[in-house]
Amino acid sequence: MINTKRLVRRLLVGGIATATVATGLVAGVAGPASADPVGALAGVGSDTTQDVLNGAADSIGNGIVGSWDAVDPITKTQHLVFSPKRSCTLNRPNGSGQGVTALRQSGGVAAAIAAPFADEVDQPEAGCIDFARSSGDPGTSQANGGRWVYVPFALDAVTVASKHSGDATATNYNALSYDPANATTGAGTLQKLYRDGAQVTINGVTYDPQCAATCSGGATPIHLYIPQSGSGTRSFWLTKMGITTVPTWVHDRAFNGTDFSGALVEEHDGTVLQNDALGLAPFSISQWVGQRNNHGDRRNGAHLHSLVNTATGTVINPLTGAFPTAETGNLNTSFIIRREVYNVVEWKKVNVGNADFDAQLYSVFGPGQGLCSKSTVILNYGFGLLNSSPLGHTCGQIVDGLRAFATD
Template identity: 35%
Template sequence: MNVKSRARTGAALAVAALGLGAVLAPAAQADPNPVTQYRTLAGVGSDTTQDVLNGLGDVVVNAFNQKIIASWNATGTATIKTKTTGCVINRPNGSSAGIDALRNAVDTNSGCLDFARSSRGPVDTTSTDLTWIPFAKDAVSWVKRSDSALPANLTAAQLKDVYECNLTTLNGVALTPLLPQANSGTRQYFLSSIGVTTPGSCVTQGVQENDGTVLDTAGDIAPYSVAQYTAQEKAVVTDRRGAAVLGSVASVAPRNADKTLNLSFPFTRDVYNVVPTPKLTNATVASTFVGSTSKVCAAATTIANHGFGTLGANCGTTTLKGER
């Protein structure tokens, strides 16, 4: 991580430490409320889907009207406690960190985690130990500052050149591309979509994803979940957009005129809840996540309110498996 990325990350953490929530009251509860309400299914991971899972945690209930899902945000306190006994773990930040935490819980038989939030599919398919269960559709676009002279539209080829540092200025503005931290599923999906294997040395790495407040110069651009942007704009969740505005790719806007997800946008993706494959037969896991009539898939209004598209019959499928 270069010096600039440390400065940006440090600034973001400093704002959080000073209690940004006291200035912009969060629209959605972070972490289970109360945190001592140890629900049946505990999950961690993706920043992109943390808020929609918090929303689902409020509406997905069992036959006794008890909440089932406990989902911990990607950022917050350094450690979290996920079960009544023991289970104090470091808070995982991002899809990969959440998946690795789930793998560790399985390998150690700790019972501390039941699922991981992921905005990416499997990157290692050497085993079928985990199952990625899709529940919503998202897109990843790029953002710039609203007061920047950068163009509002870029092609995938231009984005590739920007993030490989072959294109360093546009409209007379020196480009300063940003990327989320390494465990981010959004980072991985975005780089894959634009064909970048190794970002160039000009790229500032390590910023928190889906946080437009890190864009502090005219040349800054960064990937952004379109669903997160919409939910923040609607004040369904805490608004972290700052001056960030969504850009188009190849003249295709990421949203329709009514601000719903544009399914014709080039970079759309499914988002997932990841569970240990042997747990697919567990009654609570199955009724919560598996199949288009599962409790999560049936909560289409909550999913749409958080800016995501719904998957219809493809929601809750269990064909996608891997190691991590």
């Protein structure tokens, strides 16, 4: 059964993004009124790339691509049941990991292998999902002969954000350092906070991540956040901080005045920082720029911070403008913590010459094809281009090194 709560779906029709609201079934692209659309490529997953995918798919037009947000766009509720295609329902995946899981389940991978995510009581039917947005690479699931392939789309970078700008706290946060050479034992003060839970002193102020309100010895508490479970940015950030298991001083729920049992922390959403002057959280620089450019602005007063490269002592700004005097400009494509972002599809369907090659899917995700041709859109949404290969790959490149899940 489809959840009777309000469902919102972005449909890409003739180049116009139409948000259709209904209770129960959602109105469709073709056929009789209240029918679900036929023929669209349905995608789910990453919060990081949901907006730019919506914009790029809108530019492609012709009802080809339907990209679904990670949470309900109106209520912000996660995991509501929705219907991306006719005779198909599933719980809305929240984040890269859950999106990839839903894609694999849609491809017939058994639950014993593609285990349901939390609250996933309605798994997708066969063929329900065509692609998954992912802000992370295959990681430990990489396999040269894997069934699925992560197709590079754009360049992103991640820094920390807080509600502070132009004050002493902002100055101190802009002096946090990062060791790019050694995440697990490096001397970066940001890594010491997240990885070790250690006190760090900047400009005479000692910050302690292990006390919530009152610290001994006159230290100042600092609340370290990460996004919700299933988020690609969560996994990426933990890796960059040299963490394998989330420590007790890092939180994915907001501080409620006594403990960290408040609302879940959604990635690239400044709500948790707006309500917590002691909070510090990873934030996609590309998402921040895109939101500033009026694409789903949910910064809620979140301000980006610079990082100092421990190897050179150089301050690396997140933006190309007059930072930190003003948060102007675009993504600094040379920022110290960078990543490629991807769309995950079935390898055989985008492998030219394969018997199961899907020309429509390839026309959207392949090299020089639909998404990769939308440079203006990609830049307007804050991301960098992969015309060259700053991190090893170009847009749309299909390589065995980005294949995953050999047992599927």
